[in-house]
Amino acid sequence: MTTAVMATLDPKSRAAARGMSDLAIRNLFIIPTIAFLIIFNVFPLIYSLGYSFTDFRASMNAPARFVGLANYRELLNDPFIWSNFVITAKYVIISVVGQVLVGFGVAMLLNRTIPFKGLITTLLLLPMMLSMAVVGLFWKLLYSPNFGIINHALGLGTFEWLSDPDMALYAVAIVDIWMWSPFVMLLSLAGLSAVPKHLYEAAAIDRAGPLYTFFRITLPLVAPILMIAIIFRTMEAFKTFDLAFVLSSQPTTEVISIRLYKMAFQQWQTGMSCALAYIMLIMVLAITNIYVKYLNKVKER
């Protein structure tokens, strides 16, 4: 209706009235964003690709020397790098599975009429809004073997959450689950409330039990949006740095981005670390692609 009216107006008079053409306004909004993206994202992306084929060290004044694929060859043959990847994979699986189970479970609990639902939902979202570093720091206190409230509450004595090499990765994943389950919960809640109520009535009439209804009606219908949450969380977990860095310095919690950080800013192997960053990028893209393919398949129905 509005567009129809607008179309009948003389374009010249509209432009005159506003003092600017639609095109000018569009450019005004888009150009700063594009410029920002090019300067801070696209340029470093391409520049670091160039560095990944050199032996450049940002700490030295020597000019970069082209070494071809040597950096990649060395990284992919390094068993320590592979162990970092294995740690990362373990971390991603534990934390994403944990987040989906907790987040979806809480969403199921909240998806009904309960008093103070809005307030409860908002409070549950708080962990997500905190800074990663802050979360890391205070969970370190909570985990403390001597005065930490977790050991006190669970009656675990002086259990070493973060100094125990086998436990540390789980401890970090638990913090990640605590922090990001609300995100999965939020998306799941949106998905759950979008399932039409009459489908549940139809299922009740069709004599489907609660479990059957859940697996045949609820889950398939929430799957697309749950999938989006899983994609986001997998990418984020794969890139995890701050939490693991703040919480623990164990070799068993050295996820790939910590390794990358050390390589780039402690050992100053800039060229090598650019190559590692590119390997990570390709992996994240590959994993995301698998999900997106599946998501499209789910959405087709």
Added chain:
Amino acid sequence: MTQIELRGVEKFFGEVQVIRNLDLFIDHNEFIVMLGPSGCGKTTTLRAIAGLETIDRGDILIDGKVVQHLKAADRDIAFVFQSFSLYPHMTVYENIAFPLRATRQSKAQVDLAVRQVAEILQITPLLSRRPSALSGGDMQRVAIGRALVRSPKALLMDEPIGALDAKLREEMRAEIKRLHMKQGSTTIYVTHDQVEAMSLADRVVIMHEGVLQQVGTPEEVYSRPANLFVAQFVGSPVMNIAEAHVAEEHGEARVRMAGAEQGFSFPRDLLGRLPAGSAGNGIALGIRPEGIAVEREPREGFLPVEARIIEPLGSHDIVDLQVGSQMLRARTKSGFVPRPGERVWARIDPVQAHFFDTQSGRSLGVRL
């Protein structure tokens, strides 16, 4: 083979009472249509029978067993929703198979039953499609298929064809009727469309504001409406209702419309059959448009009236006649009255006249 009985059922939504003291008995294999304007409680009643809605008082009995405390799943009743409620992520086959698979029937059994039902409803070619790829009529067939596939005790339908366009509605109406004659299961069908009700029902249940108005065969509710509401709700065009004064004149009864100078002549018999004391006032005359005869020349027993509006409907015309301060709509042959403003002569067929108490709205039960 199922009997359903409601005894003193009451239901409140907060302060609002949506079902008032409802008693109803539905016999084996009967096709019952619940008819009423929106908000009259018919859908709530249907949902209560199915177990999708609780009731606040009274009993619901299925085959003599009290069921109002049972969950929907335990009542073994199928329900066809107005919105179809097909599972969007399943194929037509999976949709129809759902009630069987939910109760863990064997694969072979499921396949046989689904294919049989699909055959009856002529949707076999659609079995592998998803609901989003179906037309409204086919979606409805699938919804009915899903309801029929497990041979439920009773089939409840909530305005099942209300969302379809007029032509398709007519087709589906005939199909539902054919299906019921073939399957013969106890069926309760809710609609606000009186044509659907009349054409489908063994008995029509008319509700208004949560109160049952009349139960009877389509013929009964049409020709012997229990009150003013039923009289005006059933039949199209609507029955004329006019305040009338009945008096004796020249040895016969005269029914004079409010504001009119002359009255229509009725047999003398009428006087004695009206309740004592009411003969003068408080009576409403009800007459369907086809019960008014119209002539273009003066004739014995006809009153001169003015034609005000003419609605040509193709097969016939509806002519609005000014009688005193009242307007009566009469049905005539097409083009019988050439133009509005014309003087014509009208007579009311006493056999088709109904008399109501204007206070209570109830029919006085007078048939001539």
